[in-house]
Amino acid sequence: MDWQPHVTVATLVENDGKFLFVEEIKNGQRVINQPAGHLEQNESLLEAAQRETLEETQWRVEILGIVGFGLYTAPANGVTYQRTSFFARPVAFCPEQALDSDIEQAIWLSYDELKERRAMLRSPLVLECLERYLSGHRYPLSMIYGTR
Template identity: 45%
Template sequence: MSERFKPNTTVAAVIERDGRFLMVEEQTTQGVRYNQPAGHLEAQESLLEAVCREVKEETGYRFTPQGLVGIYLAPGEPTYLRFAFFGTVTAAPDDSALDDGIIAAHWLSLAEITARETQLRSPLVMRCLHDWHQGARYPLALLHTLA
C-alpha cells in the first residue's frame, strides 16, 4: 500500500519598499539562511491568513496582501507548494517577539540578496524575486476558501 502524497503548503511575501525587499535572516539546520517572510499553512487557516500571520511572526510588520506573484511547486523530499504574495507592510514593526530561529528582519537590495545567494533558504527565493521584477502580478480573486 503506497503512502498518500502530501506536499508541504507554504506561503511567502514579496515586499518591496524603496527598492529594498523585506527579508528574514534565520537559523536553520543548514546554518544561517535568508528568505522572504514565509512559512507553512496551518489547519483551519486561509492562504491570506497564513501569509499575514507569517509576516507578523517573522518580522513584526503587519502585512496587507495585494496579489499573487506566483504559485510554485518544488519537487523533492519534501515537496513544497508555495503561494507567493506581494503587498505592503505597516511603516514600522511592532515590538512583539519574533518566531524562534529568526535572527532579524532586514530591508535588502536585490544586489545584497544576490550577494547572499549561497545563503538563501531555497531557489524559490530568487525565483520569486525574478518573477516580481518581470512584472508577475495576479489578482487575489484567484483564491477561494470554501466554508
C-alpha cells in the same frame, strides 16, 4: 496515499526599492528567505501570509496580490513544498511582536544585495520569486477561490 506536499505561503514585501527578508537558522546554518511558513488548520492562504510575515518580521502588511505558485523538493529531507507567493506593502512595524524562535533578524535588501548573498538562500524559490515580481508577474487576489 502516504505522500502529501506541505502547503506554504511566502510574502514579498517592497518598500522604496528594498525587500523584506528574514535571516533564519535551518539545519545549523544561517539562511535568507522571504517571510514564509506553513498554512495552519482553519486559516486562509491570505491569513497565513499575514500571520507568518508578522511573526517573522514584526511587520503588519497589506497583501496586494499573487506573484505565483511553485513546487520545491528540499534535497535535505525530500519534502515537497507547494508555495503560494504573495506581494504586499508594509503597513505598520510592531516591535511588541516577538520574532519566531528560529528567526535571527528581519532585513531589507535590494535585488542586487540579495544576489550578492545567493549562497545563503534557503531555496532557489527566494530569488526566483523576486525576479518574477520584478519582471511583472503580479496577479490579482481574485485568483484564489474558496474560503479555506
